Amino acid sequence: GAVVSQHPSRVICKSGTSVKIECRSLDFQATTMFWYRQFPKQSLMLMATSNEGSKATYEQGVEKDKFLINHASLTLSTLTVTSAHPEDSSFYICSLLPGTGAYNEQFFGPGTRLTVL
Amino acid sequence: AQSVSQHNHHVILSEAASLELGCNYSYGGTVNLFWYVQYPGQHLQLLLKYFSGDPLVKGIKGFEAEFIKSKFSFNLRKPSVQWSDTAEYFCAVTLNQAGTALIFGKGTTLSVSS
Numbered sequence: 001g002a003v004v005s006q007h008p009s010r011v012i013c014k015s016g017t018s019v020k021i022e023c024r025s026l027d028f029q030a031t032t033m034f035w036y037r038q039f040p041k042q043s044l045m046l047m048a049t050s051n052e053g054s055k056a057t058y059e060q061g062v063e064k065d066k067f068l069i070n071h072a073s074l075t076l077s078t079l080t081v082t083s084a085h086p087e088d089s090s091f092y093i094c095s096l097l098p099g100t101g102a103y104n105e106q107f108f109g110p111g112t113r114l115t116v117l
Numbered sequence: 118a119q120s121v122s123q124h125n126h127h128v129i130l131s132e133a134a135s136l137e138l139g140c141n142y143s144y145g146g147t148v149n150l151f152w153y154v155q156y157p158g159q160h161l162q163l164l165l166k167y168f169s170g171d172p173l174v175k176g177i178k179g180f181e182a183e184f185i186k187s188k189f190s191f192n193l194r195k196p197s198v199q200w201s202d203t204a205e206y207f208c209a210v211t212l213n214q215a216g217t218a219l220i221f222g223k224g225t226t227l228s229v230s231s
Contacts, residue, residue, distance in 0.1 A: 032216045043207060043223045044161075051216070093160070097216060106211075106219055110160040 002028045004096055006109035013084055014117055021079045021112045023094030029074035030096035034106065035067075038091040050077055084116040119144035121210050123222035130198050130229050138193040138225050140182075140208035147213035150191040152182055155205040155224075164206075167191065168213075178202070200231040 003026040013019050023033060032051050036044040048069050050056035056069035066088075068080040077096075081088055091113050095106040124139040142148060152164040165176025172184040182193045191208060208222040 034218045036221075041226075043221045044219075046218045046220070049216070049218055095219070105163070105166060108161045 002026075002096070002098060002107040004094065004107050004109040006092075006094060006112050008112060009110060010113045010115075012115045012117065015085050016083055018080055018082045019084055019114060021081075021092055021094075021114075023077045023079070023096070023109050025075045025096050025098075025107075028096075028098045030077075030098055031074065032097040033071055033077040034095045034097070035069060035077075035079050036093045036095065038093060038111070040091075044093060047079075081114065084114070086116045089114055089116045119148070119210060119212070119220055121208055121220055121222035123206075123208050123225050125225045126223070127226045127228070130227070132200055132229055132231050133197050134229075136193070136195040136198045136202075136227070138206055138208075138227070140191045140193065140222060141189050142191070142208075142210045143189065144210065144212070149211045149213055150182070150184060151209040151211075151219065152176065152180070152191070152193050153207045153209060153221075155207065157204070161207070164193070198227070198229050200229050203227060203229045 005024045007022045035047045038044045047062045048056045048058045050069050050071035052071050058064050071077045091111050093111040094109045097106050120143050122141045150167040153161045154164050164180050165174050167174045167184045175181045180195050184191050206225045209219040211217050211219050
């Protein structure tokens with residue numbers, strides 16, 4: 001299957017700082033990328049969908065100004081958590097959708113564990 | 118909006134017992150269906166998927182799932198579980214349209230005792 005990397009895998013930051021998480025596809029071009037958040041013992045919740053070259057579409061309840069998504073190229077998407085607070089501590093996972101066909105399978109990154117002190 | 122329901126929050130089994138995890142979705146249109154597994158401390162791994170064709174889908178590690186359209190269900194089964202199957206299992210659905218995201222169920226924790 002396709003390989004997706006996320007960096008960093010873990011980050012601990014102080015409250016009020018910003019954190020950038022990168023998501024890269026290593027062996028395919030992704031026209032669509034998704035960002036999910038997973039709280040402990042809970043399911044993955046979709047935060048936003050981004051297509052290369054256009055603005056991300058955020059799910060209801062997700063603050064656009066707090067979670068900045070940049071789909072810079074067909075192989076890179078970044079999520080920046082601005083002015084992070086302890087309640088933003090979570091596991092952030094990206095997934096990539098290669099091509100535009102309806103049958104394409106999404107491929108997940110290994111996730112980034114964010115801890116805000 | 119479509120949703121996914123997983124009825125079993127926590128399932129506890131002994132090794133060699135049979136497993137069935139329920140999954141129902143609410144959407145009247147054409148969907149693609151998936152089961153993912155997340156082992157402790159690891160990332161999501163695809164167990165199996167259904168796009169079309171034979172409603173009985175076989176996946177990795179001896180898992181299978183059956184799509185019953187009339188019941189909007191996609192239950193996961195394994196005839197004989199192992200201790201190593203202890204993990205979190207997620208059912209997920211996506212619309213059969215290009216570029217749509219996966220919608221996940223809340224997950225089922227499976228604990229297998231040896």
